[in-house]
Amino acid sequence: MAKTNQPSIVLASASARRKELLAGLGLTFIVQPSVASEVVEEEVSPEEYVTILAQRKARDVAFSLADNENESFLVIGSDTIVVLDDTILGKPGHEEEAFRMLSSLQGRTHTVYTGVCIVETATGREKSGYRATKVTMRKLTPDKIRRYIATGEPMDKAGAYGIQGYGAMLVSHLEGDYFSVVGLPVALVSDFLEEFGVKLL
Numbered sequence: 001m002a003k004t005n006q007p008s009i010v011l012a013s014a015s016a017r018r019k020e021l022l023a024g025l026g027l028t029f030i031v032q033p034s035v036a037s038e039v040v041e042e043e044v045s046p047e048e049y050v051t052i053l054a055q056r057k058a059r060d061v062a063f064s065l066a067d068n069e070n071e072s073f074l075v076i077g078s079d080t081i082v083v084l085d086d087t088i089l090g091k092p093g094h095e096e097e098a099f100r101m102l103s104s105l106q107g108r109t110h111t112v113y114t115g116v117c118i119v120e121t122a123t124g125r126e127k128s129g130y131r132a133t134k135v136t137m138r139k140l141t142p143d144k145i146r147r148y149i150a151t152g153e154p155m156d157k158a159g160a161y162g163i164q165g166y167g168a169m170l171v172s173h174l175e176g177d178y179f180s181v182v183g184l185p186v187a188l189v190s191d192f193l194e195e196f197g198v199k200l201l
């Protein structure tokens, strides 16, 4: 249900999953994907990596809204990566890369990091944070991996899988926030929104 007397909420994302998860909080919001670069040049930790990109996406869209002097927006940016050992896996560029990613993930435990940043355009105030979730993947044969890739599901997803889809069949165990793996740590976002004065419950 839409709430009244609240700042306009903007989701700075092209991800259908993030849109669905945010809509689950009963909020009315606008979607305006960020066009900011997703390249991080510096050597940073996974926590810093997702926080930097979430901030970049939220700030990029906040900047584009800055002309609306009479209206304040709360802009939400987010970024998800999969980390196996010390390697960051983003979205696969092609099917062979998806195959390599899934071959390295199968039978092992990796960590999914999702960063979130909310920028309030009227004040420039920001809140950022991240969630880390451990996911254990079942052992998969090369044939099974090929058949999973043939579903088309892996190509726009970090680590080349989607836990919310066919990928659910690849996962044996999860420790942490499921929603963060899908792309948005909903509870953390709700905490931040409440700190900005948005009434959710």
Ligand SMILES: Cc1cn([C@H]2C[C@H](O)[C@@H](COP(=O)(O)OP(=O)(O)OP(=O)(O)O)O2)c(=O)[nH]c1=O
Binding pocket: 012, 013, 014, 015, 017, 018, 033, 034, 038, 057, 078, 079, 080, 081, 082, 091, 112, 156, 157, 158, 159, 161, 162, 163, 164, 167, 181, 182, 183
């Ligand atoms: C691990 C995992 C990732 N993902 C998705 C979430 C993100 O959409 C994507 C990681 O890419 P991101 O760069 O975080 O996001 P995006 O490019 O899809 O959208 P935007 O930058 O506009 O917000 O991987 C799943 O949907 N399920 C999963 O299980």
